[in-house]
Amino acid sequence: MTAEAQARRTRVMIVEDHADFRDLMGVLLSNQPDIKLIAQAGSLAEARDQAARLELDVAVLDLGLPDGSGADLISDLRRASGDVRVMVLSASLDPEGIEKARRAGADEILDKLTPLDEVLATVRRLGNA
Amino acid sequence: MQPSDFGGASGRTRAVLRQSEERFRLLVEGVKDYAIFMLDPHGYITTWNEGARRIKGYEAEEIMGEHFSIFYTDEDVERGHPEEELRFAAAEGSYEEEGLRVRKDGSTFWASVLITALWDEEGELRGFAKVTRDITARKEAEERERLLDQERAALEKTTDILESISDAFYAVDGEWCLTYVNIKAEELWGRPREELLGKDLWEEFPEEVGSEPYRQIRRAMEEGITTEFTALSPVSGAWVAGRAYPSREGLSVYFRDVTERKRAEEALRRVREAERRRIARDLHDGPLQDFSYTAAALGMVMLQSEDTELEERLQAAVAAVRHGAQRLREVVNDLRIEDGEDRPFTEVVESVVRRNRILARDAEVSLEVGEGVPRTPLGEKGTQVSRVIQEALTNARRHSGARRISVGVRMEGGDLRAEVTDDGAGFGTDGSPGVGFASMRERAALVGGHLEIESEEGRGTSVRLRVPLPQGIPE
Numbered sequence: 001m002t003a004e005a006q007a008r009r010t011r012v013m014i015v016e017d018h019a020d021f022r023d024l025m026g027v028l029l030s031n032q033p034d035i036k037l038i039a040q041a042g043s044l045a046e047a048r049d050q051a052a053r054l055e056l057d058v059a060v061l062d063l064g065l066p067d068g069s070g071a072d073l074i075s076d077l078r079r080a081s082g083d084v085r086v087m088v089l090s091a092s093l094d095p096e097g098i099e100k101a102r103r104a105g106a107d108e109i110l111d112k113l114t115p116l117d118e119v120l121a122t123v124r125r126l127g128n129a
Numbered sequence: 130m131q132p133s134d135f136g137g138a139s140g141r142t143r144a145v146l147r148q149s150e151e152r153f154r155l156l157v158e159g160v161k162d163y164a165i166f167m168l169d170p171h172g173y174i175t176t177w178n179e180g181a182r183r184i185k186g187y188e189a190e191e192i193m194g195e196h197f198s199i200f201y202t203d204e205d206v207e208r209g210h211p212e213e214e215l216r217f218a219a220a221e222g223s224y225e226e227e228g229l230r231v232r233k234d235g236s237t238f239w240a241s242v243l244i245t246a247l248w249d250e251e252g253e254l255r256g257f258a259k260v261t262r263d264i265t266a267r268k269e270a271e272e273r274e275r276l277l278d279q280e281r282a283a284l285e286k287t288t289d290i291l292e293s294i295s296d297a298f299y300a301v302d303g304e305w306c307l308t309y310v311n312i313k314a315e316e317l318w319g320r321p322r323e324e325l326l327g328k329d330l331w332e333e334f335p336e337e338v339g340s341e342p343y344r345q346i347r348r349a350m351e352e353g354i355t356t357e358f359t360a361l362s363p364v365s366g367a368w369v370a371g372r373a374y375p376s377r378e379g380l381s382v383y384f385r386d387v388t389e390r391k392r393a394e395e396a397l398r399r400v401r402e403a404e405r406r407r408i409a410r411d412l413h414d415g416p417l418q419d420f421s422y423t424a425a426a427l428g429m430v431m432l433q434s435e436d437t438e439l440e441e442r443l444q445a446a447v448a449a450v451r452h453g454a455q456r457l458r459e460v461v462n463d464l465r466i467e468d469g470e471d472r473p474f475t476e477v478v479e480s481v482v483r484r485n486r487i488l489a490r491d492a493e494v495s496l497e498v499g500e501g502v503p504r505t506p507l508g509e510k511g512t513q514v515s516r517v518i519q520e521a522l523t524n525a526r527r528h529s530g531a532r533r534i535s536v537g538v539r540m541e542g543g544d545l546r547a548e549v550t551d552d553g554a555g556f557g558t559d560g561s562p563g564v565g566f567a568s569m570r571e572r573a574a575l576v577g578g579h580l581e582i583e584s585e586e587g588r589g590t591s592v593r594l595r596v597p598l599p600q601g602i603p604e
Contacts, residue, residue, distance in 0.1 A: 018419075018421075020422050021418065021422040021425060024426055064413065064414065091413070091421045091458070092417065092458055093462075094461075094465065095480060095484040095487060096480065096484075112424075112425065112454075113421060113424050113425075113454055113455070115428055116428045116432055117432065
């Protein structure tokens with residue numbers, strides 16, 4: 001991989017409290033040459049802590065986290081990395097939660113049941129935007 | 130009076146006697162209020178007076194020589210009562226009774242009768258003197274008094290019953306004037322009956338006008354049917370449940386304080402809702418996440434086995450897991466109850482409909498909000514109305530196979546009306562409306578509303594809810 005390619009890799013953080021799902025997404029994203037998984041978090045607190053120290057391109061957020069809704073994280077992420085793109089992965093598709101995420105500025109909202117190639121395509125699209 | 134034969138008296142004495150007898154005869158004949166006449170020993174009439182004419186209706190010339198049994202009823206004659214009276218009078222000197230007698234025109238009257246046997250000096254029975262008085266007026270007065278007594282006793286008994294029951298009771302006449310208020314009603318209203326009796330019910334309790342009891346009580350009067358109500362009383366501040374029965378006079382209304390029961394129901398409802406939320410949370414955080422993960426994990430394996438036999442075999446498994454997760458998601462969403470108490474009512478309804486649009490994969494869900502529907506939070510009423518809509522939508526979505534479901538909310542004469550109609554299978558009269566409907570009814574009652582369900586097999590189902598809104602809610 002060239003330095004240029006290295007530099008252009010999309011920097012991604014996953015925030016997900018379901019450890020197996022998080023690991024799976026981690027493996028999926030790490031396997032992509034153009035994507036770099038730079039952080040994983042299982043709670044809002046962990047995510048805030050890491051986001052403050054990192055430069056992010058894309059954040060993949062779960063909504064139902066143990067210490068609150070992933071939607072509450074969006075403004076913090078934007079403060080840390082101005083042009084970060086946010087993709088929400090939701091299991092429930094609960095209209096209230098989705099509404100909230102949209103209002104908070106989520107760029108994409110996907111069902112957790114979405115086929116993985118589509119998930120990857122979305123991460124790439126957001127990373128290149 | 131027939132002149133007696135006083136055989137041995139001197140001429141002068143006889144003249145004096147005759148004069149005296151003549152005066153007596155004139156006196157008797159002139160008496161108007163008593164029938165005074167004489168009978169021969171066999172009961173044939175031999176004299177008649179003015180009183181007899183007035184009381185019995187016969188002129189002297191038509192009655193003289195008739196048997197006195199003509200004044201008796203057929204039953205008395207049949208049992209030989211007239212003769213019996215004479216026999217008694219002959220044996221005892223006189224006979225006295227009160228009984229029914231018959232006038233010339235066939236009408237009857239109550240008579241007080243005194244029959245006195247008349248003997249001559251030889252001890253021979255010469256006949257009878259009969260004095261009859263019309264005592265109909267007195268008898269009728271006595272009868273009236275007796276009936277009044279009976280009525281008084283019955284009323285006392287009714288009053289006893291109405292005062293001893295634990296229900297509050299009141300009665301109104303056809304003009305809504307209070308005619309009875311029992312002690313329980315006094316207690317619940319906090320007002321003495323002296324202050325209420327004879328007054329217009331709605332003028333005395335203007336705060337009730339427009340409430341659910343008001344509607345039901347008026348309906349009982351107007352339609353002549355028994356109606357029921359349960360509502361928070363603005364008068365007593367307590368939950369009351371009651372019934373209004375149409376009566377001959379107007380209405381009888383029974384009601385009781387059911388605050389304790391309501392509190393228990395409310396507590397139970399809160400427990401149930403907390404339980405629903407807990408189950409929704411558990412299903413969401415556990416199985417739904419695991420299903421999602423499993424679907425993704427299988428998806429990952431599929432990605433890695435592209436164009437192999439394994440990919441094909443996995444296809445069905447992935448589809449099944451996805452399907453399962455979707456179903457589970459619907460259940461979770463149905464279980465999640467929104468708390469709409471502090472949110473604008475129209476917003477709550479819109480969000481319920483939105484949620485159901487996402488979940489209804491095969492049906493179109495439309496919403497129509499009529500003019501005047503409050504945009505402010507409606508508190509408990511808003512919550513219950515939105516939940517009834519939610520439950521009706523769940524039923525329509527899950528069980529009816531409807532293609533179109535329409536939700537409407539509108540105002541009608543101070544009532545908030547909500548309607549959910551589908552074009553699905555319906556359940557007809559034999560079908561079981563199920564637990565969902567019982568719960569909807571309960572919710573309606575909780576806010577003093579009324580729920581109507583119309584369904585016919587093959588013709589869809591319509592759920593209609595009516596909830597009275599307090600006056601003055603801003604739009």
